[in-house]
Amino acid sequence: MLRLCRIEDCRRALNSQQFRRSINSNSPSNPAQTFATSWQRPCGEYTGISIYNHRVRGKVPLILRNPHMVTWYTCGPTVYDKTHVGHASTYVKVDIIQRIMRDYFKYNLITAMNVTDVDDKIIRRSKETKRNWQELARDYDAEFKEDMLRLNVKPPNMRAHVSTNISVILRFIEKLVKNQQAYVAEDKSVYFDIAKCPNYGKLENISNVERDLQENEQGKRNAADFALWKAKKTEDEPSWKTKWGGDGRPGWHIECSAIASMFFGEELDFHAGGLDLRFPHHENEEAQCCARYKTNQWVNYWLHTGQLHLVGNQQKMSKSLGNIITVDEMLKSYTADEFRMACLLSNYNNAMIYSDQLMLTARQTLNKFRNFHADLNAYMQFKKAPKLLDKGALQAQLNHMVMEFDNSLRDDFDTSRAVGVLMDQMSSISRCINEQADAEQEPGYCLDLLLAAGNFIGTSMINFGISSLTDKSIEKSQQQNANSSAKVDINLLVADLLAVRSQLREQAVKSSDTKRNELLELCDKLRNLLQQHGIYVRDHKQGSSWVYSDQKSVIRRM
Ligand SMILES: [Zn+2]
Structure with missing residues (x-):
């Protein structure tokens, strides 16, 4: 059933005090004049938050259908290689916004993510390395999860692998074929028929999508039709049986539509991903779900994170271009908090020059x-x-x-x-x-x-997810101290060391030049030594204070 707002509800929301506040404080132009033309305003509660919407090239009010349950889907990784900082910036930026929604605005956010563990790139890598594709995907998936933990990215509430949800994907495709919104080609691949989708191109604001009706060599009706199901081409590639005959595997776009729908049904509050996914991936996801659920809008708010470039390099960081820095490499020089701060300072939708x-x-x-x-x-x-x-x-x-x-x-x-x-x-x-x-x-x-x-x-x-400035690191350290067999209290130990150091500093002030320099050098040496152990000392007129310098230091003491 088409979900539309009642006109009175929308009018009431437009006139609400909160919405007027948004127009006055958040946007130079009146968003009501722009978003109404293409973006469909959800029915629900206005949050006082405005969000950039690419379709209207401006900010629109965030309206939640149910503030007690906010749904969020993020496109997950294709697990065929190590995670690089370009990917990591997307997940850290998404994590920052999810934390703001949960921990600052106090919304009950439910998050989900897919993991693409069947894909052309995985099959290619499996052949190159002569490794089983499942084993390869499983290993890189484990590395991805570990990298996210190291970057303090909270795991999604729900996580689903493509290879274990093929039946969900097949049911989605069967429905589209039955409704004649998709068709089975001669080789038993299945394509989405964009001729049946008049709004195709709406997210990207593309009105001139090629709708060439001449059948081409791939068996597609239109050049822009995209694969929902790829027929098996070689004996050794992963494949599953279908009702329409022939074995094969899912196309990339349908995975997200099917898995997101499996979790959240026919409407979604937020959908996030990197800017490079906006077209065609997200356009196709939206088209598939709108076709399946006979609606004009599946996702109410698309959030796209800006791409990460290496300095002096115009192209985005990408495995295929070979211009990558892995998370592992980055964390050898910088901390997770430093990377997160770089993301905070660039805002989620801006490009980052690494x-x-x-x-x-x-x-x-x-x-x-x-x-x-x-x-x-x-x-x-x-x-x-x-x-x-x-x-x-x-x-x-x-x-x-x-x-x-x-x-x-x-x-x-x-x-x-x-x-x-x-x-x-x-x-x-x-x-x-x-x-x-x-x-x-x-x-x-x-x-x-x-x-x-x-x-x-x-x-x-x-x-914001910055961990090293918090009392938590101190609590964690205290907990570790309590659990250690030595029962050493780091806080007392450092306090005692600093008290002796203060006496040395006082002695230095009263001493001759040579003696003073010697004593001050010793004080500096002790401070530097403590810093190597993650204890950051600050000197003041009436004593010294200290804090943990980063999370790594806590781990080092374990
Ligand atoms: Zn996706």
Whole structure:
């Protein structure tokens, strides 16, 4: 049944206060004038979030059919080689938005992903390496999962392999053939008939799709018809039996339509994938499902992540072009948090130019967060001189940060702007707690406001999936300490070491030049040594504070 909004419902939603807020704050033009022409607005609850929609070349309001169950499908990997950072950037960016939806906006998000374990590339690689195709796919799938864990990407709630869901795919194809939206060719391959799909090309805004009705050599009716099922060509390739006769295997596009529908039925809130999948893969997925379910819109919100390029290279990173850096290689030089920060700073839909410069910028940005937390902790532990702080101004800054952060994420998940908002607040607080105190005046500590700001900033980073700045790493380390046979408390050990180091520093100040330099060198040596173990020390006038520098350091101590 065609699912359309009732006109009164849509009118009511358009006039709602929340939607007016979206138009005023999030978009320079009135989105209601543009999206209505091609994108079909879902019926449901307006979220106050706007999302870029390629069909209307602008932002549209995010409306959820059911805010208590939001569905999200992501195109999974084709497992025939190692994961490179181009692929990884897609999954990290998708993970960031899913975390924002779940952990910041508090939606009950249900996620699913397919794994393409039968494909031309897998068969080719299997022949090249003389390995069984299933074994090859299984190994690379395990590597992919491991890489995602290392990048702190949360696994989907549901994950399905193509080879174990062939019956679902076959049923989908049979339905399309029965409805005459697909046809069986002479060689027993099955093609989707785009002549029966008047909206074909709608996602990409292509109106001149070739509809040549002359039969070509492949047995297709139209040049643009695409394969739902590929007839078996050689004896040694994987194949399954069909009702229409002949063995074969599924085409790539039908896998996603069938598996996503198996999980979520005939309508989907979100569907994500790399920008390179928008056409033809997503166009074909949409066409297949609209045909199967007799609807005008299967996916309400398509999210496409920008491609990753190597610096100086115009082409996207791709296995077939041979210009790849694997996740493994990247993690030898940088941390998962640094890669994630690079993704946060580029926003999900922008292209990323991968370079050492980009990664060093990400590292410096993370260090600013790390230094801020170390400074704030030192202030809270009275290791810094108390300051006269303006409570009213701090309160106003806190309110402003919370509001601007929220506005940024509601504006098409603008993470780069959101990180900037947090950094502005950190700079302001750092200036306050590090500037010279006026000894004459009674200090106003404002510990509650500073902690509130610090908590908000820390929680926001956790919500983005940044793991090394959080107390979790400390908790984890404490847990590991508790479980270790030695029962060494790292926190106490470091505190004792730093107390002795502080005494050395005090001694240095009172000593002659030569002695002072010797003592300070020893202090630096100890600090560098601790840093090698993942313990980052910050010196202040009245003592030193420390934080864990990254997650790796915790693992090293295991
Ligand atoms: Zn897909």
